[in-house]
Amino acid sequence: MNNDFILPAPPQPLTPAEQEKLRGRLIGFKGGYDEGYLRGRLAILDGRAEEVLPVRNIHVMYVASGKGYPYSPLDDAVLAALQKLTIQVTVTDVRQNLIELIAAQRPDLVLVLDGMDLPLEQINILRGAGIKTAIWLTDDPYYTDFTAKVVNYYDYVFTLERNCVEFYQELGCTDVHYLPFAAHREHYRPTTTRSPITRDVSFIGSAYWNRVNFFREVLPELMTYNSVINGIWWDRLPEAALYGERIEVGKWMSPQETASAYSGSKIVINLHRSHIDEVANNNTLSIPAVSPNPRTFEIAASGTLQLCDARDDMGNFYKPGKEIETFDSPREMMDKIHYYLNHEEERRAIALAAYERTLKDHTYNKRIDQLLTVIYGPA
Incomplete structure (x- = not known):
């Protein structure tokens, strides 16, 4: 019996081109894994139900900015939340006659976004009729020369800038509150499949x-x-x-x-x-x-x-x-x-x-x- 055997040839070192190709392949595998892991985790989080918040037995008239883009996405976000959290929402904008609408609708609260183009005498009439009024200011502190002339017409002032709270209080507003904006999930959410943009x-x-x-x-x-x-x-x-x-x-x-x-x-x-x-x-x-x-x-x-x-x-x-x-x-x-x-x-x-x-x-x-x-x- 012949016990001779042939040793396998030793592996040949990779050429520089082969090394680069292998390196690229490994980087590609790692990138694919990282992308898939991130998208998978995001999909799990995205699928979680949001906390259930109370629905209030109130009727809100929401007065949109009326300025179009880029304000309209903010209007969409605020309106969607109001519709989830109150029993009735009437939608209008600053170009409409609020007095006529109020007489027909009788809301509990009028909430105005931005409000720079809303005739202020209408707000005075609403408050005189016993309807609560609130404004949520969108651009503080960049347009405070304008907002300073508006805030005292409202029962409640909400600002997305902390430094404007004291400023409006010094102007005589008694109910000023810091309330930044947020994320509207119908607009902003992650891509949970492979992203078309890299x-x-x-x-x-x-x-x-x-x-x-x-x-x-x-x-x-x-x-x-x-x-x-x-x-x-x-x-x-x-x-x-x-x-x-x-x-x-x-x-x-x-x-x-x-x-x-x-x-x-x-x-x-x-x-x-x-x-x-x-x-x-x-x-x-x-x-x-x-x-x-x-x-x-x-x-x-x-x-x-x-x-x-x-x-x-x-x-x-x-x-x-x-x-x-x-x-x-x-x-x-x-x-x-x-x-x-x-x-x-x-x-x-x-x-x-x-x-x-x-x-x-x-x-x-x-x-x-x-x-x-x-x-x-x-x-």
């Missing part, structure tokens, strides 16, 4: 001058990643044309388009507008803004990591480092972009925690329940 970094918003100057400091570095900027006025950015469609200069995106872009981005930048802007603002007193903008909640509701400029009141809504990440300078922003694009598990953990926190605390159902509790007490 970006490293997104920013969506108008090119206020503080944003233009901020991004100019780091734009070449930012654009080495798969980064896209969307919004109006970005032709103010001298370098915009160098990046083609990656910097969109003049389009309002619908909430659904925006949510899809957020959810398809690994990181979404939220850079607030400045309270000092001689071109865009009407804030002569330069009341500083410390509260989160509506975009804060909308990004979190879309299931991605939010990288936001630090604001004093942010920690009351999301825990920095756990549910949101913040920055104080363009350099810090870029350092954190680099870090989280290379630490997927940490990025994913923050995105999931933010989404879960939003569903628990920061929906319009929760905000409207707060508003009604202020006016009518606990249900």
Whole structure:
């Protein structure tokens, strides 16, 4: 019997091309796993039922802003919550004659969004008839030159800016309450299947001058990643044309388009507008803004990591480092972009925690329940 055997040939080292191909394959597998895991977790959270809130036996007349986009999505959100939490809602807008409508409908409460174009003598008549009136201001503190002339006409004033509470109280308003906006789940929710959009970094918003100057400091570095900027006025950015469609200069995106872009981005930048802007603002007193903008909640509701400029009141809504990440300078922003694009598990953990926190605390159902509790007490 021949006991000889043939040893297998030793494995040949991979060529550089084969090594690169294998590396690409492994990266692809890892990316697919990370994407699938995130989408699966988001789908589980998205399927959870919201907390059941009390339905109040009141009739609310909701007066929409009448300004169209971008205010109309806010109107949709507030109206949807009112319809869930009260037994009757009558809808109108600032262009209609409220006095005639009130005579026919007799609501318990008139809630006005924005209200800058509503004839104030109509509010006086409503209050004289014993009907409760409330206004929810949409743009504080950026237009306080205008809102200061309006707030004293209402029984209740709600503002999304903490620093405006004391300002309106000093004007003589007795019932002023801090009530930020929130996320409307019909508009902002994560993509739970494979996303049709794949970006490293997104920013969506108008090119206020503080944003233009901020991004100019780091734009070449930012654009080495798969980064896209969307919004109006970005032709103010001298370098915009160098990046083609990656910097969109003049389009309002619908909430659904925006949510899809957020959810398809690994990181979404939220850079607030400045309270000092001689071109865009009407804030002569330069009341500083410390509260989160509506975009804060909308990004979190879309299931991605939010990288936001630090604001004093942010920690009351999301825990920095756990549910949101913040920055104080363009350099810090870029350092954190680099870090989280290379630490997927940490990025994913923050995105999931933010989404879960939003569903628990920061929906319009929760905000409207707060508003009604202020006016009518606990249900």
